[in-house]
Amino acid sequence: MTHVGSPLPRLEDARLLAGRGRFTDDVHPDGLLEAHVLRSPHGHARIARIDAAAARALPGVVAVFTFDDLVGVERQMPMILPDRRILHPKTQLLLAAEVVRYVGEPVAFVVAETRYLAEDAAELIEVAYEPLPAASALADAASPGGRPVHADVPDNVAGADEIGFGDAAAALAASPRRLRRRFDLARGHAQPLEPRATVARFDADTDLLTVWDTTQGPIPARAALAAMLGLGIDQVRVIAGDIGGGFGPKMVLYPEEVLVAHAAMRLGRPVKWVEDRMESFVATASEREQIHEVEVGFDEEGRLLGLVDHFWYETGAYIPYGLNTPFVTTMHLLGLYRVPALAVSFQAVFTNRMFVCPYRGAGRPYSAFVIERIMDLIARELGLEPAEVRRRNLIPPEAMPYRYPLTYWDGGPVEFDSGDYPGMLEEALARVGYREIRAAQAAARGEGRYVGVAAAAYCEITGIGPYEGTRVRVQPGGRITVATGVGSQGQGHHTTLAQIVADELGVAPERIEVTVGDTAQFDWGIGSFASRGAVTAGNAARIAARKVARQAREWASEMLEVDAGDLELAEGSVRLKGVPEVGVPLEEIARRADPARGRIGRDPETFRPGLEADGFFNPAQGTMGAGFHACAVEVDPSTGTVAILKYVVVHDCGTVINPLIVEGQVVGGAALGIGGAFYERVAYDEEAQLLTSTYMDYLIPTASEVPAIDVVHFESRSPHNPLGVKGVGEAGTLPVAPALVGAIEDALAPFGATFMTMPLAGPDAVRAAIRAACAARGEEGCRASGPV
Amino acid sequence: MADGKVAVALTVNGERREALVEPRLLLSDFIRHVLRLTGTHVGCEHGVCGACTVLVDGAACRSCLLFAVQANGAEIVTVEGLAGPDGALAPLQQAFRDCHALQCGYCTPGFLISAHAFLRDTPDAAERSDAEIRSALSGNLCRCTGYQAIVKAVRQAAPAYREAGLEERR
Numbered sequence: 023m024t025h026v027g028s029p030l031p032r033l034e035d036a037r038l039l040a041g042r043g044r045f046t047d048d049v050h051p052d053g054l055l056e057a058h059v060l061r062s063p064h065g066h067a068r069i070a071r072i073d074a075a076a077a078r079a080l081p082g083v084v085a086v087f088t089f090d091d092l093v094g095v096e097r098q099m100p101m102i103l104p105d106r107r108i109l110h111p112k113t114q115l116l117l118a119a120e121v122v123r124y125v126g127e128p129v130a131f132v133v134a135e136t137r138y139l140a141e142d143a144a145e146l147i148e149v150a151y152e153p154l155p156a157a158s159a160l161a162d163a164a165s166p167g168g169r170p171v172h173a174d175v176p177d178n179v180a181g182a183d184e185i186g187f188g189d190a191a192a193a194l195a196a197s198p199r200r201l202r203r204r205f206d207l208a209r210g211h212a213q214p215l216e217p218r219a220t221v222a223r224f225d226a227d228t229d230l231l232t233v234w235d236t237t238q239g240p241i242p243a244r245a246a247l248a249a250m251l252g253l254g255i256d257q258v259r260v261i262a263g264d265i266g267g268g269f270g271p272k273m274v275l276y277p278e279e280v281l282v283a284h285a286a287m288r289l290g291r292p293v294k295w296v297e298d299r300m301e302s303f304v305a306t307a308s309e310r311e312q313i314h315e316v317e318v319g320f321d322e323e324g325r326l327l328g329l330v331d332h333f334w335y336e337t338g339a340y341i342p343y344g345l346n347t348p349f350v351t352t353m354h355l356l357g358l359y360r361v362p363a364l365a366v367s368f369q370a371v372f373t374n375r376m377f378v379c380p381y382r383g384a385g386r387p388y389s390a391f392v393i394e395r396i397m398d399l400i401a402r403e404l405g406l407e408p409a410e411v412r413r414r415n416l417i418p419p420e421a422m423p424y425r426y427p428l429t430y431w432d433g434g435p436v437e438f439d440s441g442d443y444p445g446m447l448e449e450a451l452a453r454v455g456y457r458e459i460r461a462a463q464a465a466a467r468g469e470g471r472y473v474g475v476a477a478a479a480y481c482e483i484t485g486i487g488p489y490e491g492t493r494v495r496v497q498p499g500g501r502i503t504v505a506t507g508v509g510s511q512g513q514g515h516h517t518t519l520a521q522i523v524a525d526e527l528g529v530a531p532e533r534i535e536v537t538v539g540d541t542a543q544f545d546w547g548i549g550s551f552a553s554r555g556a557v558t559a560g561n562a563a564r565i566a567a568r569k570v571a572r573q574a575r576e577w578a579s580e581m582l583e584v585d586a587g588d589l590e591l592a593e594g595s596v597r598l599k600g601v602p603e604v605g606v607p608l609e610e611i612a613r614r615a616d617p618a619r620g621r622i623g624r625d626p627e628t629f630r631p632g633l634e635a636d637g638f639f640n641p642a643q644g645t646m647g648a649g650f651h652a653c654a655v656e657v658d659p660s661t662g663t664v665a666i667l668k669y670v671v672v673h674d675c676g677t678v679i680n681p682l683i684v685e686g687q688v689v690g691g692a693a694l695g696i697g698g699a700f701y702e703r704v705a706y707d708e709e710a711q712l713l714t715s716t717y718m719d720y721l722i723p724t725a726s727e728v729p730a731i732d733v734v735h736f737e738s739r740s741p742h743n744p745l746g747v748k749g750v751g752e753a754g755t756l757p758v759a760p761a762l763v764g765a766i767e768d769a770l771a772p773f774g775a776t777f778m779t780m781p782l783a784g785p786d787a788v789r790a791a792i793r794a795a796c797a798a799r800g801e802e803g804c805r806a807s808g809p810v
Numbered sequence: 811m812a813d814g815k816v817a818v819a820l821t822v823n824g825e826r827r828e829a830l831v832e833p834r835l836l837l838s839d840f841i842r843h844v845l846r847l848t849g850t851h852v853g854c855e856h857g858v859c860g861a862c863t864v865l866v867d868g869a870a871c872r873s874c875l876l877f878a879v880q881a882n883g884a885e886i887v888t889v890e891g892l893a894g895p896d897g898a899l900a901p902l903q904q905a906f907r908d909c910h911a912l913q914c915g916y917c918t919p920g921f922l923i924s925a926h927a928f929l930r931d932t933p934d935a936a937e938r939s940d941a942e943i944r945s946a947l948s949g950n951l952c953r954c955t956g957y958q959a960i961v962k963a964v965r966q967a968a969p970a971y972r973e974a975g976l977e978e979r980r
């Protein structure tokens with residue numbers, strides 16, 4: 023029986039459904055203190071004075087830390103992803119000292135008997151601020167004479183890069199047709215439903231610090247905490263138990279994680295801090311914005327000949343996560359298309375806003391928006407079907423593996439390793455009913471109904487290195503445990519890893535207990551991000567399980583006095599092929615492999631006791647996930663409302679380990695994308711005050727806004743890892759905005775409305791686009807459908 | 811009233827509980843931190859996400875919008891009270907598992923309580939349109955699943971509620 027590929031309901035579900043999950047805020051050690059962070063109310067200000075005397079005097083308050091009170095801890099936050107292209111590697115202080123640079127920057131850390139008291143005390147702290155001019159919008163911060171965020175960086179440019187191949191300028195000059203556009207892509211926020219939280223307990227008897235933390239990267243978090251607190255990594259245990267969604271921002275290390283651990287050590291009592299929702303908006307990293315100025319050259323058939331893009335990327339007030347996101351944007355800018363020449367450059371720009379980090383898709387939703395909008399614009403320019411323009415430019419299966427002369431950030435190539443892109447496009451068009459809708463469109467318009475259809479492609483380099491590892495162990499009592507450093511924020515690693523190991527050991531997946539994200543169980547690895555868990559940890563689990571299977575066969579061959587090659591692992595035993603009654607259960611072998619007395623007689627160079635092995639997978643390069651989203655919409659031009667009539671995702675993530683889980687990832691990703699395309703926009707005013715800090719202002723789609731989503735798996739194995747998997751964590755999100763915008767534009771073709779921004783920000787934006795298009799041409803088109 | 815604290819007595823998942831609480835203590839914090847029933851989650855504390863939903867005298871309520879003192883004398887059911895006495899998952903919980911209606915599981919307790927109230931009050935839920943089921947669930951946010959599997963799970967659990975309802979009336 024093979025378990026890889028089967029739709030096994032998840033093994034981790036029962037406890038989550040019964041209310042027995044173990045989320046960070048559920049941890050409640052004896053003697054617990056609770057913390058609250060006093061934050062900057064200004065986008066940019068000098069701190070003249072802080073007076074915490076009244077707060078310290080409040081009964082129940084145990085400590086108030088300001089910058090000056092932090093001792094025995096490194097006070098500068100680290101650069102998480104240093105990079106030679108960063109000109110100014112600015113990170114924040116644990117607590118602001120002289121200047122605050124975004125609304126929400128931590129200024130003081132209050133620890134009290136309860137959180138209610140800590141919040142009371144924070145209100146008693148007096149901070150005298152002298153407001154400074156704030157750089158709010160990206161466009162302003164990037165323009166000459168903008169307001170500097172850091173006094174020593176007058177132009178606000180944090181870093182820059184240029185990437186490309188071929189002579190793009192010459193290619194454009196020689197192109198029969200050219201087209202130039204600007205795209206404005208706004209800030210969005212991942213908003214996992216569980217806010218960030220950290221609990222720390224320091225045991226002075228053993229000098230051990232335990233930190234429960236909502237992190238996507240417990241092992242790097244441990245390293246950073248140890249370094250900042252002056253401890254060895256063996257003295258710090260980070261437990262990332264159940265995590266209520268991650269999507270990127272929980273990969274980042276934040277000051278609060280360090281402040282909690284520091285306070286627990288200083289005060290000798292456990293300390294907890296839990297973010298509230300408003301804090302998550304001001305003080306958890308968000309992503310974007312980007313402004314692209316793109317020029318493309320193409321021929322009369324709509325084939326791309328060259329692309330030149332310059333974009334500005336907003337990094338916020340600091341740049342701990344480096345240039346990862348804009349770099350990823352550049353690498354995916356050509357989508358699934360063959361283009362002979364590319365020149366792309368970007369500048370990362372400081373603003374007085376919360377710093378940014380990769381968020382599900384990590385820069386790819388922007389590259390998908392740009393290239394897919396260009397496909398639609400070319401089609402319109404030449405009077406072609408948008409689907410046909412895509413068909414003409416797609417990388418064909420016979421060109422695989424197809425490489426661009428670009429080097430990805432793992433050092434590997436940008437390679438389209440396997441798949442049938444034209445086949446996937448045709449499937450997406452057929453499923454959404456592209457031809458039928460086209461045929462019926464004119465008649466519908468006659469009845470005053472505006473229906474449109476579109477498809478958009480995505481690609482994502484997934485499953486990159488450097489490595490992940492997994493430990494597999496058969497215990498003498500029969501428990502089979504699997505541990506990995508890759509945490510889970512809902513992706514189902516407990517189940518998929520059990521499926522992989524079950525196949526190798528010949529046991530039921532239900533027998534396997536998977537632990538993720540506890541550095542005491544396994545402490546080599548990086549974390550879950552960039553759609554890499556299944557590829558890296560999955561293959562590592564397979565490697566470790568195979569080693570254990572080999573050990574089991576070797577021991578069993580001694581015990582049964584048969585040749586190891588004649589043995590198989592099945593039904594929990596190692597048994598003679600074809601003679602199932604001759605066999606020995608795994609737990610018995612585990613006991614034999616760890617004897618209390620006697621002689622073992624193995625080669626000391628290779629011997630290890632027990633049935634246990636570590637497996638590590640270090641991919642030579644990433645693998646390319648790819649696919650198409652297609653959708654049909656109906657737009658009411660008089661109200662600007664958009665109804666999604668049909669939504670289809672055709673995707674290729676290589677081998678599907680568990681179709682239930684993969685489909686869940688894709689559908690969930692698409693819902694996130696719909697939010698990003700329509701509703702979600704992090705808005706700041708001119709003084710860099712955040713305007714969207716509740717779920718009443720920042721609109722997350724509910725079940726009523728998300729349509730049914732039809733998912734089709736195209737499985738083409740990746741040649742770059744033994745399981746043949748490609749990552750899928752972000753696939754659902756990437757081309758949602760261009761697919762929807764394409765369909766809306768198609769519906770509104772009689773008006774000629776166009777959309778070059780993301781998100782659309784609701785019906786108002788749709789109506790504004792119609793009005794703008796009408797104004798540009800005189801009122802004719804508008805009157806046809808009544809007042810708009 | 812001692813220390814400005816107020817006595818509350820209520821029934822939670824069939825058990826009588828008493829405590830002295832500050833009047834400003836939220837019901838959600840009372841359930842989580844005083845009673846240590848951590849299945850009920852807090853996602854926004856401003857009444858939008860629904861993660862904190864519990865039954866108060868049979869009605870699905872957001873416990874972050876109530877003070878513990880307001881629930882004095884009430885009968886509360888939290889996610890911990892949904893499973894059978896032997897700990898076996900209720901049909902609704904089982905349907906969530908079968909349909910992969912949870913990913914991170916943070917929103918799940920709130921969805922279970924909201925869906926439970928909906929199914930209990932809507933004997934013909936299985937015949938209702940997707941749009942109606944979606945609208946019944948639209949007071950709860952989920953950031954992971956895209957809702958599709960949750961809608962499917964609610965539909966799958968509907969017959970069990972109808973049967974239980976008929977049983978009760980008999």
Ligand code: FES
Binds near residue numbers: 851853861863
């Ligand atoms: S926590 Fe109560 S509605 Fe969000």
Ligand code: FES
Binds near residue numbers: 266913951952953955
């Ligand atoms: S499963 Fe994560 S928020 Fe719903």
